[in-house]
Amino acid sequence: MVKSGGRAAKGMLPLITELEIRLRVSQIAEAIARDADDRGLVVVAVLKGAFMFLADLLRRLADLGLEPRVDFIRAASYGSGTRSKGQIKISLDCASPVKGRTVLLVDDIVDSGRTLSRLQRHLKAKGAARVQTCVLLDKPSRREVEFQPDYVGFEIPDHFVVGYGMDFDERYRYLPFIGILEETRGERRRRVSLNGALSQVRQPPLERPKSAPRA
């Protein structure tokens, strides 16, 4: 059982450490700042998983002189299975005006791509001039719809991850690092293990989004 508040949690081995996350978030913020235009940035974060990434990213953006508005959106997936196979519905819409603005949609992880592609379409339909997408983690092997985030922290293999905002059954969100959650053979309870996945973590290049229309 995990008892501690993070670093020393027993049995919790990080796939991506706190330090690695911190360095990568700074690089992502720098890339976003390089690409920023003067249309008034609205950062829209997807609840709940993006909360920790959002908080760190905003502080780095502020260090770089950006002063974005911040809002939240929530999506729920209806259909079969635990992953978002079904239809994506917006259960909480952002209240901030996005018409004519550049929106940066921030999420913890992209898996099938259904959630972010649906939310991107939704924000464009509300009149956003440009909707960029930023995720800390990407599982490209899981993609079911055509979707490529503009900013990706780490590409990871197909494992269920927790920590740094991400949960399993509302647990583990508080962890300052990211670990893999797997079912152990012969046991019903779950534990965190690395399972040889460490070498498959990649940091893709953070270049200016090719799709970005420039005014």
Ligand code: 5GP
């Ligand atoms: P997608 O629509 O891309 O299939 O799913 C995206 C959402 O599924 C994420 O925002 C997240 O809530 C959830 N998700 C996908 N993979 C994982 C994972 O490995 N761990 C956790 N905790 N959530 C995940």
